[in-house]
């Protein structure tokens with residue numbers, strides 16, 4: 542390991558600033574239980590056993606998004622595994638008093654760090670760093686899945702505090718090093734097109750989510766309302782048009798009068814949002830999955846927070862699990878569906894809890910959060 546781990550420090554009585562990734566799917570304001578909570582709890586538990594005084598910083602969603610919310614519910618979910626007290630403050634007196642009052646083996650979770658604008662702008666001595674750093678002895682980054690973001694809680698502390706990676710981050714890094722992805726079939730879903738673009742030059746791709754829709758639009762299909770919803774992504778059409786071999790959906794599911802209804806591309810309704818791939822697409826994709834020797838699946842192919850629309854993602858996950866291929870899954874949403882449909886990490890060769898970070902790492906990019914840890918104090 543190029544990085545210091547929890548084995549390299551004596552944590553007894555030390556104040557530890559732990560960056561975890563608790564970012565979770567949120568449905569109607571309810572934070573959904575998922576693997577990130579379980580895995581993040583392991584590092585917390587170990588630090589508690591080592592008698593550290595742990596302060597967790599984490600985020601949920603982004604300003605302006607539907608899932609941008611408090612971390613209060615996350616502390617309850619973490620509470621199934623470890624004792625964690627939620628403090629609804631980050632830099633104020635409430636937070637600082639709670640940090641100072643921590644006893645050995647105790648843990649608090651601060652409020653959503655993205656509530657502070659400074660989180661997104663990691664200037665050297667911004668308010669977050671100035672206020673928090675003096676209260677800590679050690680910084681631990683357990684958020685591999687956010688380490689592709691140059692954000693304050695990820696990049697600013699290692700130059701000021703002795704730093705280590707947590708167990709979840711360590712496990713991700715050790716597993717990613719083993720993956721051979723050259724000839725894999727890529728099953729690409731999810732909302733964030735910038736992340737899917739990293740893999741466009743792969744030999745064999747089947748597409749869902751935003752990528753699938755944009756591919757179709759680039760080939761001249763009118764997806765009705767979806768064309769309007771994707772207006773910010775239209776700038777990628779020219780680039781996508783060149784990728785003629787990428788398989789795209791042939792039918793989609795929509796929410797019509799409260800029910801799931803499927804339509805093929807030539808009979809698409811104009812006033813509804815695309816919610817999932819349809820049955821014909823599932824069959825075609827399943828056939829491709831069964832032929833592959835190695836598969837990398839990332840991101841859901843539909844709106845998987847709603848049971849009606851996780852069918853496509855579930856069908857593909859089941860196909861990947863039952864195929865003989867070497868299989869790798871990436872992205873938090875995918876692992877939530879995996880669990881909901883009764884599959885587990887054991888059904889796949891490796892399950893990453895990271896989305897964008899996983900992509901950038903596999904695409905050979907340098908992750909800012911890892912780079913700073915190499916140069917840590």
Ligand code: 3PG
Nearest residue numbers: 562564686687690896897
């Ligand atoms: C994720 O869910 O991929 C991470 O928590 C990073 O979230 P972000 O894409 O909003 O930075």
